[in-house]
Amino acid sequence: MNRTELEEKVKNFLIEDLEIDEEKIFPDAKLKEDMGIDSLDFVDIVVIVEKNFGFKIKPEEMVGVDTYAKFCDYIETKVN
Numbered sequence: 001m002n003r004t005e006l007e008e009k010v011k012n013f014l015i016e017d018l019e020i021d022e023e024k025i026f027p028d029a030k031l032k033e034d035m036g037i038d039s040l041d042f043v044d045i046v047v048i049v050e051k052n053f054g055f056k057i058k059p060e061e062m063v064g065v066d067t068y069a070k071f072c073d074y075i076e077t078k079v080n
Contacts, residue, residue, distance in 0.1 A: 001079060007072050013048050027069040035068070053079050 001009075014020045014035070024035050031037045037045070046057045055078045065074050 003072070003076060006076055006079070009052060010068075010072055010075065013052065017044060017048055025068055027067065029068045030066055031068065031071060032066070049075065055079070 011022070011025050014025055015022055018037065018041050020035050020037070029035055050056050053075055061074065065071050
């Protein structure tokens, strides 16, 4: 899976499953502040990522992952 496909997949589940407005999703968008992702949403994200990408997110690996681009970077390192 290339980076464009990965970002599209992530963007789609953020819009469809978490109901985040598309215009709030851009590389430097902060997951909490700009996109409004809270701890309950994060539980959903863990399940969605496992289903879509085949790996389980470890909370300790998410330290410092605070933007959409960093979140995509994290997923990319796990799937490639």
